[in-house]
Amino acid sequence: MRLLPAYLWPRFLKRRLPTSLWGRSLLIIVLPVLVMQVAVTWIFFDAHWQTVTARLSEGLAGDIAWAVESYEDDPSPQGLQRLADRAERSMSLSIALQEDRVLPTEKRRGPIGVVDRVLDHALESRLDRPYWFDTTRYPSYVDIQVQEPQGVLRIIAPRERAVATQAHIFVLWLTIATVLLMGVAILFIRNQVRAIERLADAAEAFGRGETVPRFKPHGAREVRAAATAFMAMRDRIQRHIDQRTALLASVSHDLRTPLTRLRLELALAPPFKRQAAMRGDLDEMEHMIDEYLAFARGEAGETPQPVSVPDLLGAAADDARRAGAEVELSAPEGLTAILRPLAFKRALVNLAGNAASHGDHVRLSARVLTSGGVEIAIEDDGPGIPDEMHEEAFRPFSRLDDSRNQNRKGVGLGLAIARDVARSHGGDITLERSDLGGLKAVIRIPGPVSLAPAEAAAD
Structure with a gap:
């Protein structure tokens, strides 16, 4: 895929931006909020969640290393029982030995790979024996298995001991707050845009010559000022049109009277050489008066x-x-x-x-x-x-x-x-x-x- 030259990017983006005031206003609100949410979430996961998860995983890996060393010091059934009781009571770890078993060959990894990577790194740094773990089988627990000569030492640990499980609550509240803020912003923007749309509709209707009842200005102070200025301008233009129409109608009426008298005199006069030409001139003058009046009036009403x-x-x-x-x-x-x-x-x-x-x-x-x-x-x-x-x-x-x-x-x-x-x-x-x-x-x-x-x- 070829990238556009740097000088073409502004033109490329401009063609894809919304053209309406509603779309652009919405973009002005939504884009910064989304950028802020992404940035805060990224910083949270990078600086907080991963750090807490790494420390929890290191602590769990240390407890597992202690349990493995304690078992190797006394691999007898009595020693294993004492170790299991102590781990359950002090560390909330469930320890059991699966005799004559080997580690699973398949790897099971969760959708958030960072959890598996952090736990794997912690176990690798603390254990010198082969191990295997699964963070997906049980929603509330982590399954960790360590290979021993007698079999597999299986340790079930609460999930909160390896992962900061409350991170989704932060993201949920951040999302809810963002949606509420965007909803309020969209509501206010829509009200402002609707006021401008009403003003545009009134201006368009006036331009088509339609009679538009006076509407009450709404919206921000600047929008109300524009609406008030439009109504004043509309009234001035309408007065000018009415005055022009009245003037042309008056002139037309005043000119028709002598034209009618001339036409009557021509009709009553005995025939003469220029009579037809004069009648044509009168017809042309009457046609011109009709044209002037039609242009001034425009049948707008x-x-x-x-x-x-x-x-x-x-x-x-x-x-x-x-x-x-x-x-x-x-x-x-x-x-x-x-x-x-x-x-x-x-x-x-x-x-x-x-x-x-x-x-x-x-x-x-x-x-x-x-x-x-x-x-x-x-x-x-x-x-x-x-x-x-x-x-x-x-x-x-x-x-x-x-x-x-x-x-x-x-x-x-x-x-x-x-x-x-x-x-x-x-x-x-x-x-x-x-x-x-x-x-x-x-x-x-x-x-x-x-x-x-x-x-x-x-x-």
Whole structure:
């Protein structure tokens, strides 16, 4: 396995760190606690548990060496009995002689190898005869056997005489304390993150143009300050929007009055040479006023509701046909999405009308995205827009050159209004090169969609 170069490690770790505030906050709490627990446990086992176990094992090995030497001094049955009684009474050792037996050949070692290593080292340093021991057969005892000429001298010792058996209690309490601390930390972190999530949801909803009731700031002082600042900013923006809408509505109303009078005077006046041209100018002025007002208003106050996407595309297709274009329409039957019907219809009509005014063939299509949501494409076979000018086309009042705007009615707000509507739904519009040779406008709207049962089964 090849190791990464040192300069790549920060990038490698950064890609694998949690991206959410909740995940990173949890990591900040959990990682130091785990490191502390591992370090304390390691220090405990290395500096305390192993030391105590080694001393206990050395003491037990010394008692066993004394018992073996005492037996060899008087190997008679009476001497063995006296030795066994004394060892049982003074050292809690059970001693018995298994005559004509030899040591087992198999080695039995426990899961914690340090116990066997320490005991083996202690016995090896104290005994000069072959020995064998087992720390796994009996949970509370250690079985030690020493080879003697008469057989095997078997010694059963309490386990606590060889091992510090209470170490697991320390680890258990350390684990319990760690879990409690982490639980409290996770609870507090979750509360703080939830306050930030509520603020983010409110900001996102406001960005989509939804009416969000005022919410009470929660969380830490800094989070409450950010929420309060957001609400103040939202109120200022809303006042600005309301004032702009009211101003445009007032201007529109004031301009419509003289336009209506001019239109009436033209209708009552006897025919003259420039009458048709003046009527066209009045129509264009009225269209411009409608565009300005629609851009300022944005239909943001409309409530989202389930809407049939094929019906909206059908209305846009009819508008394109009235403009003289040949229209191709394809959409899954029964496709429904949560939309603001009037605003979204206006966006589609703008895009379809724009396509029809620049091309002879228009294609409208819709499909369900695998990640959820719906994608709608409007294509034409017109001259298109250069790739480097796609973003420029979305700027309000932007009228691109020559190829797409010669003798065209409009003020350059069609794409701007359509993108504003798409973004108010949480989506966006992108421009691409169409297979028909012209421009392709793609609207992607996230959110839940549904299909008719037959379509869903077919998919």
